[in-house]
Every structure is written in C-alpha cells, then in structure tokens.
Amino acid sequence: MTNADKNRLKDKAFQVFGVFCTFIGLVVLAIFLVDIIIEGVSRIDWDFLTNLPSRRASRAGILTAWAGTLWILLLTSIIAFPLGIAAGVYLEEYSKKTKLANFLEVNIANLAGVPSIIYGLLGMEIFGRVLGLGGSLLSGALTLSLLILPIIIVTTREALKAVPRSIRDASYALGASKWQTTWFQVLPASFGGILTGIILALSRAVGEAAPLIVIGALAYVPFVPTSPTDEFTVLPIQIFNWTSRPQADFLVNAAAAIIILLLITFILNGIAVYLRNKWQSKVKW
Amino acid sequence: MRVQERIIEGLLWLSAVITILITAAIIWVLLSQSISFFSEVSIMDFLTDDEWTPLFAQKHFGILPLVTGTLLTTAIAIAVALPVGLTIAVYLNEYAPGRFKKTVKPLLEILATIPTVVYGFFALTVVTPFLQTIIPNLAGFNSLSAGIVMGIMIIPMISSLSEDAISAVPRSLREAAYGMGSTRLQTAFGVMVPAASSGIVVSVILAISRAVGETMIVAIAAGQQPRLTLNPLVPIETITTYIVQVSLGDVPHGSLEYKTIFAAGITLFIFTFALNNLSFWVKKKYQEKYD
Numbered sequence: 001m002t003n004a005d006k007n008r009l010k011d012k013a014f015q016v017f018g019v020f021c022t023f024i025g026l027v028v029l030a031i032f033l034v035d036i037i038i039e040g041v042s043r044i045d046w047d048f049l050t051n052l053p054s055r056r057a058s059r060a061g062i063l064t065a066w067a068g069t070l071w072i073l074l075l076t077s078i079i080a081f082p083l084g085i086a087a088g089v090y091l092e093e094y095s096k097k098t099k100l101a102n103f104l105e106v107n108i109a110n111l112a113g114v115p116s117i118i119y120g121l122l123g124m125e126i127f128g129r130v131l132g133l134g135g136s137l138l139s140g141a142l143t144l145s146l147l148i149l150p151i152i153i154v155t156t157r158e159a160l161k162a163v164p165r166s167i168r169d170a171s172y173a174l175g176a177s178k179w180q181t182t183w184f185q186v187l188p189a190s191f192g193g194i195l196t197g198i199i200l201a202l203s204r205a206v207g208e209a210a211p212l213i214v215i216g217a218l219a220y221v222p223f224v225p226t227s228p229t230d231e232f233t234v235l236p237i238q239i240f241n242w243t244s245r246p247q248a249d250f251l252v253n254a255a256a257a258i259i260i261l262l263l264i265t266f267i268l269n270g271i272a273v274y275l276r277n278k279w280q281s282k283v284k285w
Numbered sequence: 286m287r288v289q290e291r292i293i294e295g296l297l298w299l300s301a302v303i304t305i306l307i308t309a310a311i312i313w314v315l316l317s318q319s320i321s322f323f324s325e326v327s328i329m330d331f332l333t334d335d336e337w338t339p340l341f342a343q344k345h346f347g348i349l350p351l352v353t354g355t356l357l358t359t360a361i362a363i364a365v366a367l368p369v370g371l372t373i374a375v376y377l378n379e380y381a382p383g384r385f386k387k388t389v390k391p392l393l394e395i396l397a398t399i400p401t402v403v404y405g406f407f408a409l410t411v412v413t414p415f416l417q418t419i420i421p422n423l424a425g426f427n428s429l430s431a432g433i434v435m436g437i438m439i440i441p442m443i444s445s446l447s448e449d450a451i452s453a454v455p456r457s458l459r460e461a462a463y464g465m466g467s468t469r470l471q472t473a474f475g476v477m478v479p480a481a482s483s484g485i486v487v488s489v490i491l492a493i494s495r496a497v498g499e500t501m502i503v504a505i506a507a508g509q510q511p512r513l514t515l516n517p518l519v520p521i522e523t524i525t526t527y528i529v530q531v532s533l534g535d536v537p538h539g540s541l542e543y544k545t546i547f548a549a550g551i552t553l554f555i556f557t558f559a560l561n562n563l564s565f566w567v568k569k570k571y572q573e574k575y576d
Contacts, residue, residue: 018380109565243505
C-alpha cells in the first residue's frame with residue numbers, strides 16, 4: 001500500500017469516527033429522553049399536577065413547585081428585563097470608548113462566567129440577610145435576575161448592533177434626539193433579537209436549582225405562594241429532592257417532574273428559535 | 286427636553302454600572318465572610334490539611350479533598366468532551382455536507398439547554414447502573430459517571446466554539462493545503478486546527494471553568510464524601526456539592542460551619558475567575574491575524 005492509499009484510508013476512518021462522535025451526543029440525548037418518558041409519563045395526571053407535596057410518593061404532586069416556578073419566572077422577568085435592556089442600550093448606543101466602558105465590558109464577560117452557586121451565596125447574604133428577605137420568592141427572583149443579567153445585556157447589544165447606521169442617521173436627520181432615535185427606531189428594529197435573548201435567559205433561569213437552594217428555597221412547601229414574600233420551591237429543587245431520596249417511587253415522581261420541566265425548557269427554547277428565524281427572514285436592510 | 290434626555294441617559298448609565306456593583310458585592314460577600322473564617326482557621330491548615338470535616342465533632346478544615354474532587358470530575362468531563370467536541374467541530378467543518386451541519390448543530394445544542402438537575406438524574410439512574418454492569422466495584426455515587434455526564438453536557442460548548450474558530454480560518458489556507466495534495470484529514474489537523482488553536486484553547490478553558498462551577502450533576506451523582514483521592518470509582522465531594530450540602534442543613538448563621546461555605550465559595554470563585562481571565566487573555570493575545 002502506498003502512502004497515498006494509507007492517507008486516504010485514514011481520511012475515511014476519520015470520517016466514520018466523525019459521524020460516530022456527532023451521533024453519540026444525539027444518541028445519548030435520545031436514550032435519555034426515552035428513558036425519562038418511559039419511567040415518568042405514566043405518573044403524569046391531573047392529580048400529579050394539582051397535588052401538594054407529600055411524604056407518600058404516590059400522593060405527592062408538583063402544584064407548589066410549578067406555581068413557584070411560574071412566580072419566579074414572572075418576578076425575574078420584571079426585575080431583569082428593564083435592567084438588562086437598559087444596560088445593553090447604554091453600552092451600545094451611549095457609552096464612548098473610555099476606560100470605564102472597557103472595564104464594564106470585561107466585567108460583564110466575567111460575570112457571565114461566575115458559577116451560579118456563587119450567585120446563591122451573594123443572594124443569601126445581600127437579599128436574604130442584609131435586606132431581610134430570607135428565602136422568599138423575591139429573594140430568589142433577585143438572585144436569578146443577577147444571574148441572567150449578563151446574558152440579556154450581551155444579546156441586547158448584539159441585537160442593537162444589527163440595526164444599520166442609516167436608520168439612526170435618518171432619524172437624526174429629521175431632528176430626533178438621541179433617546180427618540182433609540183426609543184422609536186433602534187429598539188423596535190431590534191426587538192426580535194432582544195426578545196430572543198430574553199427568552200433564552202428565562203429558559204436558563206427556569207432550570208437553575210443551585211442558587212435557589214443556597215438562598216434557602218425549601219423542598220417542602222405545603223402551600224401555593226400568594227405573594228412575593230412567601231417561601232417557595234421550584235421544579236428543579238423538587239426534582240433534586242425526590243432524586244436524593246432512597247425510595248424508588250420518588251425516582252418515578254422525579255422523572256415525571258423532569259418531563260414537565262423539559263417541556264417548559266423546550267417550549268421556551270423553541271419560541272426563541274422561532275423568533276430568531278422569523279426575525280432574520282423578515283428584516284432585510 | 287434636554288433635562289429629560291439627561292435623566293434617561295443617567296438611568297441607562299446606572300443600569301450598566303450596576304453590573305460593577307454586582308461584582309463588587311460578590312467579592313465583598315465572599316471576602317468578608319472568609320476573612321472572619323480565616324481569623325479562626327489558619328490559612329496554612331486550610332491549604333495543606335488533607336481532611337475536610339467541618340460538620341463533625343473532630344473538625345478539620347483542609348480544602349484539598351474538595352479541590353481534588355472538583356478537579357477529578359472536571360478532568361473526566363474534559364476527557365470526554367474535548368476529543369468528541371473537537372472531532373465534531375472538525376467533521377462538521379471539513380467533511381459534513383452543509384445541510385447535515387444545519388440540522389445537526391441545533392440538535393446538539395439542545396444538550397446545552399437541558400437543566401443540570403436533569404443531567405444529575407440521568408447520571409444517577411441511567412449511567413451509574415450501566416457502568417456498574419461493566420465495572421462491578423463502582424460505588425453508587427462516584428465521580429466517573431458524574432464526570433462523563435458533565436462531559437456530554439459540555440460537548441456542544443466545545444464543538445460550537447471550536448467550530449467558530451475553525452470556520453474563521455481563511456479559505457485560502459485550506460485551498461493551499463488541498464493544492465499540495467493533502468487529504469481532508471491532513472488539511473484539518475495539519476492546517477486548520479493549528480491555525481484555529483487559540484480559539485480551540487479558549488473553548489477548552491471556558492469548558493473547564495464551566496465544569497469546575499457545575500453543581501447539580503455532582504451534587505446528585507458524585508456523593509458527599511470529601512476524600513483526597515484520584516480514584517474515579519468512589520464517592521467524593523466537590524466544592525459546589527459541599528455548599529449545597531450545608532445550605533440544605535440548618536447550620537446557624539454566623540457559626541464557623543456557616544463561614545466554611547464562603548471559604549469554599551471564594552476558592553471556587555478564584556478558580557473560575559482565573560480561568561475566565563486566562564481565556565480572555567488568550568483570545569486577545571493570540572487572535573489570528575490573516576491578510
């Protein structure tokens with residue numbers, strides 16, 4: 001066999017290996033989803049969705065967990081969106097190339113890399129102790145808001161960057177001020193991109209358990225929270241709790257709750273992908 | 286009108302500056318509690334003692350077992366994710382037809398959107414029992430299956446960042462390699478991967494940082510037994526798991542046990558902070574410049 005033949009053979013071999021590696025992730029994903037569905041789907045019924053947590057696996061439901069998850073999503077949105085979008089707008093439209101702007105940029109990149117559990121420590125001390133919110137919904141939402149802030153800022157900036165200069169120039173030429181240009185032209189034009197980022201950030205928040213465990217969210221909450229100062233639990237914490245129990249029945253419950261959590265995550269991500277595609281094909285400058 | 290514009294600009298500025306306050310607050314919280322911890326425990330003990338038993342009667346405060354636990358799971362995760370992720374990046378760039386790439390890439394990215402608590406469940410209920418059929422003396426909690434599953438989670442991170450780096454290499458380099466008669470494999474690993482190496486290194490550093498800070502997978506599947514070992518078959522404890530463990534208990538605020546989670550937290554923060562800055566530095570310093 002000549003060298004060229006050998007090289008061609010190696011090339012083919014790598015091609016096979018490449019296909020194998022690409023599918024390995026997908027196969028694992030498929031095995032995993034099928035396993036979860038087989039294990040959990042029979043447990044999902046109306047009672048499972050509307051029952052309170054219980055010591056008996058067959059009676060335990062996820063009402064408090066998904067109610068807590070919805071609360072957290074709502075509060076986190078209210079806190080994080082205005083803040084993140086405002087910061088993104090400032091950095092992209094207003095800030096000049098100063099040392100501070102540079103530092104802000106490096107700092108946001110760093111914040112994005114801080115492990116979520118560290119945000120939990122921050123939230124527990126600042127919101128839980130200093131502000132006296134304890135392990136309440138508000139405390140949790142504030143913590144998650146800080147966690148997803150870098151994602152929102154970065155995607156907002158990307159979306160604003162995609163708006164062409166000419167739109168701004170046209171607006172200025174008509175005598176609009178900087179803010180009028182931003183508010184009436186640039187933000188609407190970049191709305192799709194911003195929304196995509198926001199939904200991705202939310203889908204990240206919905207799966208977080210670690211920071212909420214640290215701030216003191218409880219696994220067992222016998223009531224549906226009715227105000228932001230109530231204690232709470234969320235689906236990921238409920239799943240974690242059931243997973244760490246020795247009885248096999250609770251693992252079935254965990255699988256069932258995972259199906260619900262994955263549904264929420266996939267729906268959020270699906271919306272984000274849909275919006276991105278729709279926006280990309282619609283907007284042509 | 287001008288006043289209003291000023292106020293708005295001020296508010297926007299404030300929102301941006303809050304991000305600096307967040308960093309300051311993180312550092313302040315970690316430092317203030319750790320300083321008070323280190324006034325009771327000597328920093329030498331913390332760094333050299335080989336036992337971590339703050340919750341026992343006989344207290345030892347050596348962070349090493351937690352650090353080795355963290356590094357062990359991280360190493361296993363990278364050992365899984367780097368070869369697979371890099372191969373995927375090369376394959377999708379050099380071999381795969383465009384349409385295949387377009388379908389597979391978003392599918393792979395689903396892996397990164399699955400909540401980590403779900404991965405933990407997967408490691409505990411699927412991967413560990415499976416591995417136990419191959420390795421009979423594998424403990425129910427171990428760093429091997431936690432690490433493998435964490436690796437699977439990280440694959441899309443490495444493959445997609447590396448792929449960006451490889452596709453940023455100019456076509457002329459690839460064509461030059463083909464012009465010399467190279468096969469696709471030779472072109473990929475002889476020309477494209479070296480040319481994209483800084484981007485690939487950045488992706489790996491970020492993946493390491495992610496693995497070091499990952500919590501729920503290890504908290505569910507790796508165990509809660511701090512021990513100084515590199516054996517992947519036995520239960521261990523990572524820094525993040527320890528913080529979760531203490532948070533779930535009822536350790537009184539202000540006690541020494543309570544402060545240990547901040548000492549552990551600042552160790553974790555220093556690791557990830559250093560890694561993130563290293564990746565930033567590599568990106569800046571070795572940014573490929575082609576003409």
